[in-house]
Amino acid sequence: MLLIISSIFLILFFLIKWYSNSTKTTNSPPSPPKFPIIGNLHQLGLFPHRTFQSLAKEYGPLMQIHLGSVPVLLISSPEAASEIMKTHDRVFANRPQTKLYDILLYDCKDVSTAEYGEYWRQIRSICVLHLLSAKRVQSLRAIREEEIGLMMEKIKHSSSISLPVDISELLSTTINDIVCRVALGRKYEGESRKGFKKLLMDFTELLGTFVVGDYVPWLDWLTNVSGFYSRAKKVAKKLDDLLEDVVEDHITRQKEGNDGLDSEDFGDFVDVLLWIQRTESLGFPIDRTVIKALLLDMFSAGTDTISTLLEWAMTELLKHPNIMKKLQEEAKSVAGDRTNITEDDLGNMKYLQAVIKETLRLHPPIPLLVPRENRQDIKLKGYHIKAGTRVIINAWAIARDPTYWDQPEEFKPERFLNNSIDIKGNDFELIPFGAGRRGCPGIVYAMAANELVLANLVHQFKWELPDGVAGLEALDMSETFGLTMHRKTPLLAVATLN
Incomplete structure (x- = not known):
């Protein structure tokens, strides 16, 4: 028995030594201890952005x-991020190619995951x-204003019968309808809407899933056996059929x-792409697969990110009634006696822009x-970075760094009123939208x-949590x-007409 135990420890010792030597690079960046294989x-945890901040x-x-x-190179400061996305942007312009991307994103033919080239x-x-x-x-302004008008009517109905509004669901549905009309030329009602939203939720859930085979290839059989x-493939097939x-x-x-219409006359993205x-107006052909890949990018990226941001914005406004009041006062000063805020008003709403920032x-x-990958060996801040290193930029940690932000954990829109910092990279x-060549091209569209x-939302209604002060104290920020x-x-809240 003692001989067996000794042999196991000896094997582990040489395995650790071999693994350490095989991954060691001359003058590599600082790194925490790691296990073989x-x-x-094991250090990722449930919230990798917080884990990476601590590391x-x-x-x-x-x-x-x-x-x-x-x-994996972890980036957690503005200076380091600038090295990746500005100074050496071309070197780090690639995306990691994964089996899951191939399945869900037409072999990476979409703009977000396509190989640089x-x-x-x-x-x-x-x-x-x-x-x-x-x-x-x-x-596409009219589509946005029309769908937001329908959203207001739903809130009025809930208000009239004293029912709390499920803001999370309402925002998800509204943004989904806007993006579907803009990208696909149609929106889905009733059971079709539920089916479409479920399909999109499954798609984003799959894309955000950690796949062990991407990191330990010989364990990829476990992913297959699990049915993942x-x-x-089933979700990809349903989306492709749609x-x-x-x-x-x-x-x-x-x-x-009329086949002779100019592209400027088309009403949605499908018309433009066709x-x-x-x-062949751009000088190169695009096939049906490329069209579908780009459409998938437009409504999958646009729907979830926009509704998520708005959900958190309303959460913070409910948590800070004084900020909500200031925003409502600005909206009233801009709109006057008009019920609706239009896009012509937005340029005059500096506090609104600060709240969103x-x-x-x-x-x-x-x-x-979205992770990057370097295409060649490079020296970065004196460190040697091997080609094919995955790069993760922790935008969440950078935006909470006390070196650059006063009281970074506090929600203070005023910090942006006399501040030239923008969100365009x-x-x-x-x-939040990245920067450089692989920065998100949809900033104008999202904003x-x-x-x-x-x-x-804030101009037409007063909002409070269902349990008043008690609800505010218990507001779940998880x-x-x-x-x-x-x-x-x-997020549930009670709306009353202003």
Whole structure:
């Protein structure tokens, strides 16, 4: 027995020694101790953004961990983030390619996960020039205002019968309807809406799932046995069938109508993409798969991130009634006797913009951004970073760093009233949309909905928690971590007309 135990310890000793030597790099960034095989996987916890923040306090804002066999560079300061997304942006412009991305995102043919190169540049130009430009977003103004008007009517109905409003559900439904109409040219009602939302929820849940085979490849069989990949393939097939129907419907309608319309006359993203395909106006062809991949990007990324931000904004306003009151006073001063806030009013609502910025600071919808990967070996701050290292930028931790933010845990929109920091990727203290080449191209698209929804919610209604002061004291601020960072429990509030 003693011989067996001794042999086990000897094997473990040499295994640890081998693993340490095999992953050791000359002048590599500081790193916490790791186990054989799993590396630092055991340290992730339920909330990796918080875990990584704690590790950064001990090992520095540019540190390295190993998730299984994958080296991961953790970035937790504006300076380090600037090195990745500005100074060496081209080197770190790649995305990790995973089996799950291939299943759910048409073999990474979408703009968010496509490998850096000519294909990615071409499809991103489609998004920037034809789908998400300021001119295109402005042309879809009527859809946003109409859907927000319908949302107001639902709140009025709940108010008239003294029922609390499920703000989380209401925002999710409204943003879903807006994005579906903008991207697909239709929205889904009744059971179809429930089915569509469930499908989208399954999709985002799968994308945010940690897959052990990505980090310990020889354990990927466990993912197969669990049925995870089978479930992902079923969801992908349902989404593909839905998008195929949408595209076919648009093709039929265009054949029945006037084929000579200019792209500026089209009402939704499908029309634009079919026009680009038909005319090859960008100088390169796009096929049906590319069209569906881009549409999937538009409504999957747009729906969840926008509704999540608004959910947290309303949470903070309910938690801070004095801030809610200041925002309501601004809305009244801008709108006067009018019931609705329009998009023409938003430019004059500086406090509204500050509230949204502060919400993005404390509650970035994607706290760890979308991972990057370097395409070649590089020296970074004196450290050697091997090609193929995965890079995780902790936007959540950066925005709560007391070195750059006074009272960082407090919700204080006033900090942005006389502050030039923006959210477009120019100021690395606040990067909820990322920055550089792989920054989110949909900022204008997202902010148009964020500002208009929030402005009308506070202008038309007074809000309070169902249990008044007791409810305020017990307001649950718990979060769930996945692809996006939602509230753990639905947000309920009582609305009365202003």
